[in-house]
Amino acid sequence: MVEAPDPHTVLVTGGAGYIGSHTCRLLAAGGFRPIAYDNLSTGHDWAVKWGPLERGELADGTRLREVMRKYRPAAVIHFAASIAAGESVIEPLKYYRNNVAGSLALIEAMRDCAVPRIVFSSTAAVYGNPQTRLLSEAHPLAPINPYGASKLMVETMLRDAAAAHGLIANILRYFNASGADPDAGIGEDHEPETHLIPRVLFVALGKEREASIFGADYPTPDGTCVRDYIHILDLAEAHLCALKRELPKGSISVHNLGTGHGYSVKQIMEVARRITGHPIPVSIKPRRPGDPPELVADPALALQELNWRPTRSSLERLIADAWAWHKTRHG
Ligand SMILES: NC(=O)c1ccc[n+]([C@@H]2O[C@H](COP(=O)([O-])OP(=O)(O)OC[C@H]3O[C@@H](n4cnc5c(N)ncnc54)[C@H](O)[C@@H]3O)[C@@H](O)[C@H]2O)c1
Structure with a gap:
């Protein structure tokens, strides 16, 4: 028997990172309780100030299930990833392991713990070389580096998991996050x-x-x-807007976040x-x-x-x- 989720609790993978920490701040200001789940590989414990830090590896399904059962989040915001497009060309397998295999473990844990919703950090890199001056969500998806390819694979997994398991997935494709709070x-x-x-x-x-x-x-x-370039607080705010949007079970939405x-x-x-x-x-x-x-x-x-x-x-x-x-x- 799985306990009902707490509507105010959000599990934030990568919550000790740049975008994750700013989003945790806005979540707390908006009445949510952010639980940061992070292995501190590139994040910082000093950046986790608005809720508990649960140290853990994304690919560790056992640890993820333990944390999900402890806090019963109503949603996951999934930032944890390797993020450098240039490095991904040199070390592609690191990107497939961390971003794809790690996200797979997370989605499986969400299914098993009945966490109904995910907001996923995708990227403009899924589009590849632009064929139009402005990139809309309908632009062909043709990443030109393994980083973009890894994010597109996660989008595909989410689409299939939404259809099969009733997950609600908000895919947000960021352009260049910058600025600070x-x-x-x-x-x-x-x-x-x-x-x-x-x-x-x-x-x-x-x-x-x-x-x-x-x-x-x-x-x-x-x-x-x-x-x-999109200000980090504008970007973080979009996650709250996405979380609050009413969507039926099994639906997937995709939005660009840029100016x-x-x-x-x-x-x-x-x-x-x-x-x-x-x-x-x-x-x-x-x-x-x-x-x-x-x-x-x-x-x-x-x-x-x-x-x-x-x-x-x-x-x-x-x-x-x-x-x-x-x-x-x-x-
Ligand atoms: N910064 C940008 O401009 C930008 C643009 C597009 C998309 N994104 C996406 O946004 C997300 C966050 O980016 P960021 O700039 O905040 O990066 P970041 O490196 O500051 O944050 C990532 C966080 O995830 C954690 N992490 C990484 N791998 C992990 C693992 N295996 N297990 C547990 N924790 C792990 C890190 O310790 C870090 O705290 C990423 O998914 C990135 O692909 C960022």
Whole structure:
């Protein structure tokens, strides 16, 4: 006999990580009890402040079932994953093991413990090279790196598990998460850091000598890659909107989380120079494998169906919040 879930409890895999910790903060502010489940491989125990931390491995079904039976969550928000597209080209099996096999163990544990709902962190990388300027959810799915392929495999597992077991799955395809909530003492802290905005700010902090531009000969207005940057608090908020949306058993929904506006690497560096007052020298390097020239969301469906509005995602706000965080953490 499985006890009924507690509607206010949410199990957050990867809750000690960058996006997970910000989402836990908003969950707690919204009246939920977030339970972070994390092996601390890239996350931090100091980032878990809004509920308990249960240390555990994603692939460990026994441990997952123990935690699910202890807290009886009504939903899982599933962030835990390996996240670097470039690394996935060099170490693909790590991505299939952690992201695919780990998610399989999680979905099986949810089925066995009757946890009815999952919100899954997918990515724009499932689309591969854009065939249209804005990427809608209907764009063909053709990932060009194992990271994107691993996330698409999890989407497929969720689709099949929804149909067979009545699971409700909200798939959220993020564009580039950035910024921080410096007032809450949390922000981006990856080791090694591969994301552009923190790497540029490391130069302003004197931790790095120069910032790298990987490819300045792309078919974009200034030759550098264009991405859609979404403030971490806007992104986190979308998870609450997704959780609150009434959906029938067995249904699956897919939403892009981005702003619909793209900025180039050079534009990011220009704004970072203005905000930090540092000249931020750059060096031009060869293109990285698996990097499409442009990735910009069509967020129309999320705006319409999730009742969600990004309100903090101007480039100035994003970089100013990230700068405030990195100065506290590394300054
Ligand atoms: N950061 C972005 O811009 C971005 C963009 C698209 C999608 N995503 C997705 O969002 C999610 C969160 O990304 P993030 O930037 O917060 O990454 P992160 O590395 O900061 O967080 C991931 C967390 O998961 C934990 N974890 C990883 N493997 C685990 C395992 N096997 N068992 C238990 N815990 C494990 C880590 O310790 C960490 O706390 C990931 O699924 C990522 O693919 C991120």
